Amino acid sequence: xxxxxxxxxxxxxxxxxxxxxxxxxxxxxxxxxxxxxxxxxxxxxxxxxxxxxxxxxxxxxxxxxxxxxxxxxxxxxxxxxxxxxxxxxxxxxxxxxxxxxxxxxxxxxxxxxxxxxxxxxxxxxxxxxxxxxxxxxxxxxxxxxxxxxxxxxxxxxxxxxxxxxxxxxxxxxxxxxxxxxxxxxxxxxxxxxxxxxxxxxxxxxxxxxxxxxxxxxxxxxxxxxxxxxxxxxxxxxxxxxxxxxxxxxxxxxxxxxxxxxxxxxxxxxxxxxxxxxxxxxxxxxxxxxxxxxxxxxxxxxxxxxxxxxxxxxxxxxxxxxxxxxxxxxxxxxxxxxxxxx
Amino acid sequence: xxxxxxxxxxxxxxxxxxxxxxxxxxxxxxxxxxxxxxxxxxxxxxxxxxxxxxxxxxxxxxxxxxxxxxxxxxxxxxxxxxxxxxxxxxxxxxxxxxxxxxxxxxxxxxxxxxxxxxxxxxxxxxxxxxxxxxxxxxxxxxxxxxxxxxxxxxxxxxxxxxxxxxxxxxxxxxxxxxxxxxxxxxxxxxxxxxxxxxxxxxxxxxxxxxxxxxxxxxxxxxxxxxxxxxxxxxxxxxxxxxxxxxxxxxxxxxxxxxxxxxxxxxxxxxxxxxxxxxxxxxxxxxxxxxxxxxxxxxxxxxxxxxxxxxxxxxxxxxxxxxxxxxxxxxxxxxxxxxxxx
DNA sequence: ATAGTAAAATAAAACGTTTTAGCAAATTTA
DNA sequence: TAAATTTGCTAAAACGTTTTATTTTACTAT
Numbered sequence: 001x002x003x004x005x006x007x008x009x010x011x012x013x014x015x016x017x018x019x020x021x022x023x024x025x026x027x028x029x030x031x032x033x034x035x036x037x038x039x040x041x042x043x044x045x046x047x048x049x050x051x052x053x054x055x056x057x058x059x060x061x062x063x064x065x066x067x068x069x070x071x072x073x074x075x076x077x078x079x080x081x082x083x084x085x086x087x088x089x090x091x092x093x094x095x096x097x098x099x100x101x102x103x104x105x106x107x108x109x110x111x112x113x114x115x116x117x118x119x120x121x122x123x124x125x126x127x128x129x130x131x132x133x134x135x136x137x138x139x140x141x142x143x144x145x146x147x148x149x150x151x152x153x154x155x156x157x158x159x160x161x162x163x164x165x166x167x168x169x170x171x172x173x174x175x176x177x178x179x180x181x182x183x184x185x186x187x188x189x190x191x192x193x194x195x196x197x198x199x200x201x202x203x204x205x206x207x208x209x210x211x212x213x214x215x216x217x218x219x220x221x222x223x224x225x226x227x228x229x230x231x232x233x234x235x236x237x238x239x240x241x242x243x244x245x246x247x248x249x250x251x252x253x254x255x256x257x258x259x260x261x262x263x264x265x266x267x268x269x270x271x272x273x274x275x276x277x278x279x280x281x282x283x284x285x286x287x288x289x290x291x292x293x294x295x296x297x298x299x300x301x302x303x304x305x306x307x308x309x310x311x312x313x314x315x316x317x318x319x320x321x322x323x324x325x326x327x328x329x330x331x332x333x334x335x336x337x338x339x340x341x
Numbered sequence: 342x343x344x345x346x347x348x349x350x351x352x353x354x355x356x357x358x359x360x361x362x363x364x365x366x367x368x369x370x371x372x373x374x375x376x377x378x379x380x381x382x383x384x385x386x387x388x389x390x391x392x393x394x395x396x397x398x399x400x401x402x403x404x405x406x407x408x409x410x411x412x413x414x415x416x417x418x419x420x421x422x423x424x425x426x427x428x429x430x431x432x433x434x435x436x437x438x439x440x441x442x443x444x445x446x447x448x449x450x451x452x453x454x455x456x457x458x459x460x461x462x463x464x465x466x467x468x469x470x471x472x473x474x475x476x477x478x479x480x481x482x483x484x485x486x487x488x489x490x491x492x493x494x495x496x497x498x499x500x501x502x503x504x505x506x507x508x509x510x511x512x513x514x515x516x517x518x519x520x521x522x523x524x525x526x527x528x529x530x531x532x533x534x535x536x537x538x539x540x541x542x543x544x545x546x547x548x549x550x551x552x553x554x555x556x557x558x559x560x561x562x563x564x565x566x567x568x569x570x571x572x573x574x575x576x577x578x579x580x581x582x583x584x585x586x587x588x589x590x591x592x593x594x595x596x597x598x599x600x601x602x603x604x605x606x607x608x609x610x611x612x613x614x615x616x617x618x619x620x621x622x623x624x625x626x627x628x629x630x631x632x633x634x635x636x637x638x639x640x641x642x643x644x645x646x647x648x649x650x651x652x653x654x655x656x657x658x659x660x661x662x663x664x665x666x667x668x669x670x671x672x673x674x675x676x677x678x679x680x681x682x
Numbered sequence: 683a684t685a686g687t688a689a690a691a692t693a694a695a696a697c698g699t700t701t702t703a704g705c706a707a708a709t710t711t712a
Numbered sequence: 713t714a715a716a717t718t719t720g721c722t723a724a725a726a727c728g729t730t731t732t733a734t735t736t737t738a739c740t741a742t
Contacts, residue, residue, distance in 0.1 A: 006728050056727085075422055081422040088416065088442060097461065100429075101429060101438075113433075120396050281621075285603065364721090401698080404727080
């Protein structure tokens with residue numbers, strides 16, 4: 001465990017002041033009129049002995065950690081894992097590191113985690129927030145830490161956010177089903193007040209209303225094992241034999257739904273047409289392949305990081321809330337095609 | 342941006358020394374014989390004003406950051422995402438935070454990332470390493486930072502590691518295929534010298550040799566788009582019409598392989614039996630469902646964190662390398678069953 | 683020669699903790 | 713009652729930077 005050498009050690013070696021080295025390292029050599037010979041000498045020595053400044057000390061002094069806190073619902077969910085991957089990439093490219101966690105949609109847990117991140121002096125936050133952390137989020141912003149939300153947003157908060165047109169996309173999905181002759185269309189969704197789920201529900205209902213079709217909504221609790229979710233879906237589908245199509249509100253509901261449908265030995269789309277929110281490797285390869293509402297993951301990550309970096313670089317704290325609503329794409333596949341009459 | 346108050350501010354408020362507060366906060370009140378009235382008074386005030394120690398300053402002073410560096414091949418890969426999820430959970434439970442990154446199996450990139458983690462004074466590392474970072478890993482260990490590898494290990498390094506019995510499981514998979522009447526069994530794997538891939542290859546070859554069957558190995562480069570991987574697999578399968586079964590070396594090769602098979606309009610398992618390494622949501626729901634070599638993800642994460650925390654708590658640096666080889670499970674499904682004669 | 687200015691570098695404070703070493707008062711010992 | 717010990721607390725150094733304010737040296741103009 002050899003001791004790392006500090007800027008003071010380096011200064012002693014060179015018989016100069018640590019200040020000078022610091023200036024040079026922080027690109028202030030010119031401004032501070034350090035002679036170019038000295039700059040050269042210092043740089044050479046740094047190279048030679050492999051000196052690296054202690055990031056902790058830098059952070060303590062400057063208040064900047066160059067760390068972004070990323071809080072997703074669940075890193076094991078492919079949607080979030082893919083977003084995380086892209087954000088990570090872009091963050092590192094800009095000199096930022098990522099410290100992350102999964103919220104489990106648990107607001108108490110999330111508040112704890114926010115506190116931990118805050119203790120670590122994270123510079124900025126990217127969050128797919130559970131409900132009920134509005135105060136904490138505004139607190140962060142008041143303290144000067146930018147926050148960008150995604151997937152869903154929080155009402156009455158100053159945070160920026162990137163979401164997709166959830167209502168529009170379920171609306172489009174239902175219309176697609178109607179056009180293909182389906183009339184008894186269910187929406188299996190989460191028992192959640194989060195904006196994205198509410199919007200998806202609204203889009204579904206709006207479309208049904210326009211076609212004067214009856215609603216079949218099943219709301220499932222997020223907080224349970226997959227086994228149980230499947231049981232709930234099975235029960236729902238059994239109770240409603242009149243259904244001829246079903247729209248799933250999230251990727252994992254779609255996956256559980258397919259398992260339920262398999263259990264019931266129903267044919268897709270002959271007995272039941274299927275569309276799911278979020279695309280998934282599975283949907284492409286399933287027989288039949290599953291129509292999905294695919295979110296523009298690349299674009300979402302890009303905007304998230306752009307907004308956050310913008311806030312981190314600017315000194316103008318005054319700018320108002322920034323947001324964007326991106327358009328998902330309905331990828332039509334076999335599971336929702338017209339049944340030959 | 343209200344200024345956070347420091348231990349000195351707090352000391353002033355209470356008219357005592359910061360030292361005393363520090364002792365109390367670090368559970369040394371008794372040892373340092375601080376009177377219980379004072380302890381009480383301090384704790385009350387801390388509660389009242391919501392004082393939280395500055396973690397950066399603590400880290401600078403103590404050298405401990407309570408941060409674990411997690412480096413996975415690719416966080417978007419469900420195997421790694423699930424491991425990350427479990428590790429994250431266990432780490433937080435023990436007061437550790439996770440800072441993570443994806444290595445892309447790129448050793449240059451990984452070295453950079455290691456340096457970044459080191460700069461951040463990460464306390465310990467969990468890594469699925471690419472080849473070629475042996476020196477760096479040993480360097481970390483020499484500096485007193487424990488490192489636990491997983492999924493694969495590095496030869497001639499002091500790092501602990503957790504792997505699965507890769508050779509044994511491909512051996513078992515091939516035997517299973519043979520027992521079900523398949524004779525021309527291909528192994529589609531990575532063009533990689535990483536231990537896990539080499540071992541998987543060995544198990545495959547051993548089984549084939551014992552049955553005196555001919556080898557059909559296709560090694561695919563990791564560093565390319567999925568589209569291209571699929572093209573390679575298609576070409577391989579077309580070139581080898583005699584094949585009646587194929588074993589895929591990783592989950593994403595399995596997925597790409599299924600796409601290739603679909604393109605070729607081959608029936609599974611009638612035209613081609615399939616087994617893939619790693620389980621995947623897709624494999625369970627595919628028609629037919631896909632036989633998989635499932636890794637004990639929960640157990641892997643548990644052991645990883647246990648070993649790492651053990652190293653982090655102990656002062657005895659002397660202990661020798663710890664390692665474990667866990668047993669994957671062959672989950673037999675429809676894609677590898679006997680064809681009715 | 684002398685003041686004034688510019689150039690080049692530095693000392694010291696600050697960031698917020700932990701920890702070592704030690705002091706004064708109270709208590710025990712003999 | 714004096715010495716020794718225990719109790720209860722604290723001053724100051726240290727961790728490794730950045731930054732402000734300042735000093736020293738060199739040069740220019742009068």
